[in-house]
Amino acid sequence: MTTSPTVEEPMALAAARLRTAGMRVTAQRMAMLMAVYESAGHLDADTLRERAQRVTGRLSLQATYNVLRALTDAGLVRCTQIAGHPARYEVERHDNHHHFVCRDCGTIRDVECTVGAAPCMEAQLPEEYDIQEAAVTFWGVCPDCRAAAQPS
Ligand SMILES: [Zn+2]
Ligand SMILES: [Zn+2]
CATH class of the missing domain: 1.10.10.10 (Winged helix-like DNA-binding domain superfamily/Winged helix DNA-binding domain)
Structure with a gap:
């Protein structure tokens, strides 16, 4: 080494x-x-x-x-x-953040946990279930790709 x-x-x-x-x-x-x-x-x-x-x-x-x-x-x-x-892969910060992915360029950016703690959202499951986390992917188009798509 x-x-x-x-x-x-x-x-x-x-x-x-x-x-x-x-x-x-x-x-x-x-x-x-x-x-x-x-x-x-x-x-x-x-x-x-x-x-x-x-x-x-x-x-x-x-x-x-x-x-x-x-x-x-x-x-x-x-x-x-x-x-x-x-x-x-990224540093695990235990902040339960989610991700936004651009459908056009594939850019990924963090989206803060909506609630501030895991699992972040209510799941429609019986209370016997121990829900620990929710991983949400938001799909859409990033500002750069939106701008590029604008007719000039
Ligand atoms: Zn994009
Ligand atoms: Zn991330």
């Missing part, structure tokens, strides 16, 4: 986060967690793999998925499945 001054601090932070989550610290996990934290948005596994590889060297696609699954299971990373898109 090679470390340069620019990655030492985020690496240490990533290692601390792994330990806090009770995970064994490995170079691959640190690199992947850093890649997720350093992105503002919702990245797919391919993009994260490419970024993590700058730190770890070659990472197979299988290793990428294994690491992402472990980080997701540990509650450090949130994985969102959106129909017709590869799974997207």
